[in-house]
Amino acid sequence: MRKSQAALEYLSTYAWALVVIAITVGALYTFDVFDFGKYLPQKCIFPSQFKCLDFSLKPSEIKAKLVNNLGEDVCVAFVAVTNDASSPLACDFTPEGEGSCAPGEFEWIHGAEKEFAFTNCVNGGYLADSRAEAKISFSYYSLKTPSKPFHLVNGKINGKVTSG
Amino acid sequence: MEKSHQDEFTRLRSSQASLEYLLIVALTFAIIVPTAYLFYNYSKELGHEAIDAQMTQIGRSIIDTAEVIFYSGQSSKTVLDLNIPDNVGSAVIIDGRELAFNITTSFGTSEIVFFSSVNITTLSSNCDANICKIPELASSGFKKVKIETSKNSISIEVI
Numbered sequence: 001m002r003k004s005q006a007a008l009e010y011l012s013t014y015a016w017a018l019v020v021i022a023i024t025v026g027a028l029y030t031f032d033v034f035d036f037g038k039y040l041p042q043k044c045i046f047p048s049q050f051k052c053l054d055f056s057l058k059p060s061e062i063k064a065k066l067v068n069n070l071g072e073d074v075c076v077a078f079v080a081v082t083n084d085a086s087s088p089l090a091c092d093f094t095p096e097g098e099g100s101c102a103p104g105e106f107e108w109i110h111g112a113e114k115e116f117a118f119t120n121c122v123n124g125g126y127l128a129d130s131r132a133e134a135k136i137s138f139s140y141y142s143l144k145t146p147s148k149p150f151h152l153v154n155g156k157i158n159g160k161v162t163s164g
Numbered sequence: 165m166e167k168s169h170q171d172e173f174t175r176l177r178s179s180q181a182s183l184e185y186l187l188i189v190a191l192t193f194a195i196i197v198p199t200a201y202l203f204y205n206y207s208k209e210l211g212h213e214a215i216d217a218q219m220t221q222i223g224r225s226i227i228d229t230a231e232v233i234f235y236s237g238q239s240s241k242t243v244l245d246l247n248i249p250d251n252v253g254s255a256v257i258i259d260g261r262e263l264a265f266n267i268t269t270s271f272g273t274s275e276i277v278f279f280s281s282v283n284i285t286t287l288s289s290n291c292d293a294n295i296c297k298i299p300e301l302a303s304s305g306f307k308k309v310k311i312e313t314s315k316n317s318i319s320i321e322v323i
Contacts, residue, residue, distance in 0.1 A: 036198045072279045145259050154272030
């Protein structure tokens, strides 16, 4: 009898504590406190030759403003955006400012800023008010190099999709 | 009867201590794991920026030196001490005017390209058509890079 009383008292003492802890953890989970990714700073990372000056993530639209620090005028082609989701992010991109480049490409003068605007973004967990990652890649070639070899650039945007 | 009561008391105390120990360990983990995750992510991004800055400095230094040597005239040469970081996949000279490094990051491979106003080349055995490879610049560590005049161009080779 004493043994069962002791066990019951032990449980009643700690059960309250465990219930309180469980409710607290549940409440914190509900408010996304354990989504640690959101504590990371919002970032736009590109090689310094194409430094990222600004970016915005809006529902179905991604914008990144880059500057050409190559010291060379180039033509940009094959601009794409994706991410690591099982159904990856996909957006439309319309090149503007063909200049002396081939159709479907655009010219980027050295020192100039260029805004890469992707529209109609779907899949890849790209949802309003959620944290999203977008990998942007493009190829370019120098107008002055005789064989015009393509060079690949990869960058990444990590931030919150704001509906405002 | 007295002995059984004492045993029960001892068992209760030890189970209380175990539970408290577990709670403290759980709390410690709850603090350490997210903190480690945040710092790991933050340091990974800083790592990319550091490699990018280092390669930009190396490429700029090679091209600037090549241009200085070219305009210094025949028989000019110099040796650069460079520290190549990890994650450099390849180093090539294209068309005698582009020095391109392939850098691998967690979000893909990027090329860091430097454009020279003077004709640059390397050992002819490493050249195939308009592309010359410098394999020694694609491995990490300290390298001595000799930059010297060679006919109408500047030769870049690791010694």
